Amino acid sequence: MANQRMTQTQLVRSLAEGCEVNNKTARAFLDGLSSLAIAEVKKNGVFVLPGIGRLVRVDRKARIGRNPATGESIKIPAKKVVKFRVAKAAKDSIVPPKKK
Numbered sequence: 001m002a003n004q005r006m007t008q009t010q011l012v013r014s015l016a017e018g019c020e021v022n023n024k025t026a027r028a029f030l031d032g033l034s035s036l037a038i039a040e041v042k043k044n045g046v047f048v049l050p051g052i053g054r055l056v057r058v059d060r061k062a063r064i065g066r067n068p069a070t071g072e073s074i075k076i077p078a079k080k081v082v083k084f085r086v087a088k089a090a091k092d093s094i095v096p097p098k099k100k
Contacts, residue, residue: 041082053086 006014008030016026037055040047045057062078 049087051087052090053084056083056085057081058083 012023012026012030015030016023019026019029021029037047037049041055041057047055049055058081060079060081063076065074065076066072067074
């Protein structure tokens, strides 16, 4: 069978069972967490989920790129992007480091 990703409904159910609350409360928590994360990244440029990782706003500089169809040089403007950086503890528990 192909890789199955967890759906939002499955996540809410699992969270509700783990915290012993109803699905409505778990969904409200998840919605509140995402709203808080967005607000914090807008305000401070970073939101940390301890043990999991952090959302970080990064400023990209303007640069010269190439149009792949024509090969023509184009100017790519500066912009802000959001990246997720995985915490070392989470990364090491999912993919253990190689032994030397």
